[in-house]
């Protein structure tokens with residue numbers, strides 16, 4: 001059934017119908033479509049555009065359809081052009097002429113725009129919930145490993161000692177920002193497009209503020225052309241979701257490195273690893289790899305949306321039907337990735353001894369050795385040079401800063417004394433980094449508590 005077949009002599013061929021139809025992917029918005037239609041019909045009734053009786057009957061009819069789809073009694077017709085057509089058709093089948101009044105002062109263009117906003121508004125809440133769950137696990141792990149020494153890296157070279165808790169909380173900050181980005185995006189979704197009609201509003205005396213308040217929107221689209229053709233909120237959401245995937249992907253990459261034999265900082269739980277069909281010894285971090293890999297499709301969705309939108313003239317064009325699969329896929333993917341990632345992180349086994357061992361190699365305390373001389377009065381640049389020479393000497397003698405004898409230190413700079421060994425102790429190096437935002441255990445505990453405060457308690 002097409003809503004528009006009056007002016008046509010021929011029906012669409014089966015292949016064209018399949019090509020044109022969006023029911024296979026927009027049927028997931030049936031709740032929102034019905035919600036929007038109920039509000040629209042109420043408004044029509046209140047404004048005297050249809051009778052109160054018709055409005056009430058339409059409302060009841062739509063609720064019946066909703067209940068029947070929910071219960072499985074009513075199957076969505078896969079041949080329908082889209083979910084809007086299907087539901088209106090079903091309503092008319094149930095109510096006759098009364099059902100046919102629903103679409104007064106409305107177009108599918110403003111209808112699909114409101115449906116999508118309603119749908120995504122809900123999904124944003126779901127993604128946020130999952131992010132809060134992840135933050136919670138990050139905070140617990142950070143608190144648990146607030147004192148665990150590990151090497152901090154730049155260029156993937158051991159750089160300075162930090163705490164594992166501090167490293168985890170770096171991701172906490174990223175996900176906290178992600179939540180605020182979702183909030184910003186949700187705020188701009190709070191604009192109600194119904195009443196924009198096909199593109200140019202309507203001559204009926206509608207009151208859009210009624211529909212907006214029934215649907216819980218904060219405002220209405222102020223320009224009818226923009227109202228039906230704005231998909232910025234999809235692009236913004238896809239960008240926010242892409243950034244979440246960047247974070248998840250970096251975190252996954254680190255977990256993959258950490259559970260390799262080269263690092264061995266963590267071990268993933270069996271439930272989040274897989275074996276190899278040929279190599280019996282293998283325990284592969286497939287879940288982390290998949291999360292890393294799935295970032296690609298979310299970025300692709302964003303690119304798709306940008307490309308679909310960039311060249312279309314105002315107002316609605318059918319190109320815009322392509323928005324849905326992209327935005328649905330990115331929402332689904334992010335939800336799936338968060339659902340897999342959080343328990344993987346929660347159940348990982350941390351191997352502090354190996355982290356410490358790695359931190360003890362690679363002259364990770366060289367900066368602290370230089371700082372020790374600075375604290376004794378040497379300018380930093382001179383202290384840096386002297387320490388560089390000491391590192392070179394250690395490499396030559398196959399020693400570490402801890403095992404190099406004091407006489408050797410003194411040969412390079414006579415300001416060294418016994419105190420140097422304490423100053424370059426790993427715990428000291430990490431725990432004394434008390435500057436705001438630094439890795440010392442007190443900061444980790446404080447920051448974890450602050451991050452936790454972001455998580456709603458309900």
Ligand code: ARG
Nearest residue numbers: 022082108109112316320321
């Ligand atoms: N299925 C369409 C979409 O997703 C609904 C809007 C159809 N409007 C139209 N003028 N053909 O965009």
